[in-house]
Amino acid sequence: ADLCSVPQYGVMGLGDSATAHFSIPSDWLDPTKITDGTYANLWSVISDEADWPFCSTSTGHGDGSNCPSLAKGFQLDSLYKRVTDLNRCSHRDYQNIGVNGARSTSYAPPGIVEGVARDQKADHPVLALLALIGNDVCNKNSSVASMTQPEKFYESTLATLEHLDSTLPPNSHVLLGGLVDGRLLFNVLGNQTHPVGTPYGDFYDYLNCVQISPCAGWLNTDPRVRDATTAHAAKLSNIYPQIIQETKGHWKNFDLTYIDYMESFNTIFHDFVRKGNDPRLLIEATDGFHPSTVASSLLAERIWDIVLHNSTIHIPLNPNNAKIEKLFGDQGGY
Numbered sequence: 205a206d207l208c209s210v211p212q213y214g215v216m217g218l219g220d221s222a223t224a225h226f227s228i229p230s231d232w233l234d235p236t237k238i239t240d241g242t243y244a245n246l247w248s249v250i251s252d253e254a255d256w257p258f259c260s261t262s263t264g265h266g267d268g269s270n271c272p273s274l275a276k277g278f279q280l281d282s283l284y285k286r287v288t289d290l291n292r293c294s295h296r297d298y299q300n301i302g303v304n305g306a307r308s309t310s311y312a313p314p315g316i317v318e319g320v321a322r323d324q325k326a327d328h329p330v331l332a333l334l335a336l337i338g339n340d341v342c343n344k345n346s347s348v349a350s351m352t353q354p355e356k357f358y359e360s361t362l363a364t365l366e367h368l369d370s371t372l373p374p375n376s377h378v379l380l381g382g383l384v385d386g387r388l389l390f391n392v393l394g395n396q397t398h399p400v401g402t403p404y405g406d407f408y409d410y411l412n413c414v415q416i417s418p419c420a421g422w423l424n425t426d427p428r429v430r431d432a433t434t435a436h437a438a439k440l441s442n443i444y445p446q447i448i449q450e451t452k453g454h455w456k457n458f459d460l461t462y463i464d465y466m467e468s469f470n471t472i473f474h475d476f477v478r479k480g481n482d483p484r485l486l487i488e489a490t491d492g493f494h495p496s497t498v499a500s501s502l503l504a505e506r507i508w509d510i511v512l513h514n515s516t517i518h519i520p521l522n523p524n525n526a527k528i529e530k531l532f533g534d535q536g537g538y
Contacts, residue, residue: 207293207531210522211375214297215284216332217262218317219381220339222495223302224255225264227272230489234399257300258538261500261507262333265298265538273496275485281501283331286508291522295535297328307339308352308440312363320371324457329373331519332458333507334364335381337465341437342386342419346412346429348436351421357440361447369455376458377517379507380448382441385466386422387430388473392483393492394425404492418493434466441466459516463507469495472502 217223229249231237257263259271261282268280284298301319303310311317322330340352352360361380368378393404400407405425411417412424421433441464448460477483486499495503511517522528 207524207528208291208522210291210293210520210524212291212294212297212328212522213287213377213519214294214299214322214328214330215262215282215287216298216320216322216330217257217260217283217300217302217335218311218320218332219302219335220306220337221255221302221304222337222500223260223262223306223333223335224253224257224300224304225260225302225497225500226254226304226491226494227256227259227488227497228254228490229272230399233490253304255302255304256497257302259497259500260300260302261335261495261504262302263298263300264500264504268497268501271497273485273488273498274501275496275498278485278498278501280497281504283333283504283508283511286504286511287331287519290519292525292528293522294328296538305339306336308336308357308360308364309340311336312360313367317364317367320368322371322373324371324373327373329376329458331377331379331511331517332368332372333379333381333463334368335379335463335465337381337384338386338419338422338437340440341383341421341433344412344415344417344420346420346424346433348432351433351436352440354439354443358443358447361443362451365447365451365455365460369457372457374457377461377511378458379461379463379511380444381463381507382444382465383437384469385434385437386419387434388469389422389487389492390424390430392473392487396484398492399489407492418491423493438466461510461514461517463510468503468506469499472499472506476502 264282408423488494
């Protein structure tokens with residue numbers, strides 16, 4: 205207890221497939237890279253629904269050696285790694301309930317948010333990242349009418365936050381990650397070659413033709429469709445600051461901070477290219493849609509910078525960290 209006298213925090217990732225860090229190894233589809241060991245982890249990837257939460261922005265941990273799409277020269281980063289760097293007593297205190305295909309309406313009670321496991325009286329507070337970054341505008345239909353409408357998004361988000369207020373311990377912090385600007389995907393990959401050997405533009409058209417696209421609005425060769433999808437995503441994202449303003453003083457157990465994901469990802473992209481890096485490293489090659497491990501790690505770095513400059517969030521440094529490391533070494537246990 206003496207080693208852990210400083211207030212400590214757990215970390216939660218709440219969201220969609222990007223939160224769960226969805227990834228299908230690109231080597232599976234590239235005949236030039238297939239070897240005897242290419243499909244050695246096939247069953248484990250399938251049984252985990254191609255999710256790798258231990259490589260995600262929120263709950264990534266370890267050295268990243270088992271993470272897909274972590275390009276050479278880059279390191280795994282996450283909010284959990286940042287929190288444990290401040291306080292070794294927060295070791296293994298995390299939960300990721302990112303669900304493939306999740307959107308605001310499926311998260312609200314009696315939905316996915318009820319999977320949050322936290323005891324208000326017995327557990328430590330958490331730093332929770334709620335980031336439904338695309339599925340409210342993404343489905344196999346590209347029309348705006350098929351997307352979550354603002355009224356429903358507002359209602360569902362409030363219901364999710366009400367449930368969190370009844371579940372999270374006092375002094376928790378909830379970060380609301382807005383939707384992304386998915387036009388970046390086509391801008392980077394549109395004329396590039398997919399691992400199967402065809403241009404991404406043709407690959408996107410094929411997915412739309414057979415109606416299996418994960419996001420017909422952004423994975424689309426028509427710029428007008430991509431622009432309309434981003435405009436609707438921005439409209440939904442703007443609801444988060446509205447909710448924060450309208451509910452100020454309402455929440456008993458957490459405060460709210462908005463993270464502008466459109467601005468964040470665009471900044472990450474431009475900084476990445478400015479440093480001479482290949483922007484394709486930021487996107488999962490197989491689906492041409494999800495953020496790569498590199499992008500997820502850079503996003504964690506950016507979010508953490510926002511956390512550090514937020515006057516309402518203070519996660520203290522544990523002065524006993526060195527002593528904990530000396531006594532227990534690498535605790536592992538993941």
